[in-house]
Amino acid sequence: MKFRIFACALSAAVALTAGTASANVRLRLANSLSDDHPTSQALKSFADEVAERTDGEVTIRLFLNGVLGSEGETLEQLKNGALDMTRVSAGNLENFDPIFKAFTLPYIFKGEDHFYRVMTGPIADEVYEATRDSGFTGLTFFDSGARSFYTKSKPIETPADLQGQKIRVLNSNSSIRMVEMMGGTPTPMPYAEIYTGLQQGVIDGAENNITALTIGRHGEVAKFYSQDEHLRIPDFLVISNAAEENLTDEQKVIVKEAAVHATEAFREIWATAVADATTQAEAMGVTFVTPDQAPFREKVNPLLDEYSESPEFGTLLGQILQTE
DSSP states (O other), rough: HHHHHHHHHHHHHHHHHHHHHHOOOOEEEEEEEEEETTHHHHHHHHHHHHHHHHTTEEEEEOOTTTOOOOHHHHHHHHHHTOOOOEEEEHHTTTOOOGGGGGGGSOOOOOSSHHHHHTSSSSSHHHHHTTTTTGTTTEEEEEEEEEEEESSSSSSSSSSSGGTTOEEOOOOOOHHHHHHHHTTTTEEEEOOGHHHHHHHHSSSSSEEEOOOGTTTTTGGGTEEEEEEEEEOEEEEEEEEEEEHHHHHHHHHHHHHHHHHHHHHHHHHHHHHHHHHHHHHHHTTTOEEEOOSSSHHHHHHHHHHHHHHHOTTTTHHHHHHHHHOO
C-alpha cells in the first residue's frame, strides 16, 4: 500500500514537472542587423508581445548585430537546432527553395503599397510553407526597402546613363543580368567593401535602399541617388519546425499574431527611418533625382518573360505580377 502511494505521488510529481517544462519555452532569435535597425526594433516589440501575452511562458532572447554570424550561418544553426528563429533576406532562402528567386527579380512590385498587398495575401502563405521540408517555416515578412542606383559623378536618369558605369550589385545571377540589360557593368562585391570601392574608383556606384547612404556612410562619396526603385527584396522571419512543435496551439497563435503585429509596427518605423535618412543624406550633399521608371522596366522585361516560364517559380511570379 505504501509503495502504491509513493508511486502515485511520484507519477504526479513527474507529470507536474513535465507540464511545467513544456509550458515554459525559451526561444533564441538572431538578426544580423544592428540593434538600432528598424527590423531589430520590430523584433524587440515582437518578443515583448509574446512574453506579455503568454504570461512569460514563452520568452524570446534576441541576438542582434550579427553576433551569431551571417544570415547563411544562422540558417544553418536553425537547421541544426542551435537556433530557433532568424531574420533573413529572400536572397539567402534561394538555397533552400528556388521559389524565393522570384523576389530577387526587378520590378515585380509596382511600389510599396503593391508590395504589402502581395505579401499580406495568400501568396505569402504559400511562400512561408515552402521551406517546411528544410526544417523551418515563415512567420512574417519585413520590407528591406526599394533598391535604387547611387553614383559618384552623375545621376542615373535613364538606362543610357549606366553606360560605362561599374555598379556594385548583389552576388546573384538576376542582379548581374539586370544591370547588364540596363547597360551598366555589374560588379559583385561584399557590402563592407562598397565605401572604399567608391572612394578608390573600383566602382562608380552601387544600388541599395536610402539608408545605405547614412548607415553605411556611402553618401560621403556617392553624391547622386536616383530613385528608380528597381528591386524590393523582402526579409523573412522564420522559425524552426522543432521550435514550433514545442509550442502549444494557443502559443502558436500568439507567436504568429505577434509576428504580424511586428510587421505592422515595422512599416511605421521604416517610413520614419527613410525620411530621416533622406534628410541626413541631403545634409551630406547627396542630390536625389526621380527618373521615369518606364525605360528601366522596358530593359528588363525580357528577363521577367524568361523567368515566367520557370517550372520552379514561374507560377508564383505570375501571381505577383497579376496582383492588383
